[in-house]
Amino acid sequence: MPKPPPPGECPQCWEHAHDKSIHEALKGAQCEPCLDHMNNGHPVLVPKKQSFWW
Template identity: 80%
Template sequence: MPAKPAPPGECPQCWAHAHDSSIHRALKGGECEPCLNHMRNGCPVLVPKKPSFWW
């Protein structure tokens, strides 16, 4: 089952890879290049967070 869409402020790629097991099902540990890239270099996607309106 595909993961739900990423909530505001979350990287869509990180969210999908963390919540959709089918992405990594065919891979052995340490073979997912996007995940390895994020572990080494951090998340390349800057997603703006929703503004807070409680002030």
């Protein structure tokens, strides 16, 4: 299991990028969730902490 995604990253894309077993199981087939995010954007992003810099 990879580390949790940092702020501003998509949890699904982070997991797919760092856990190679997800794409190995597809045996060369296209990953539908990855294609969806590439074409339609990311539905959820890890929120960033609010900046207190003035």
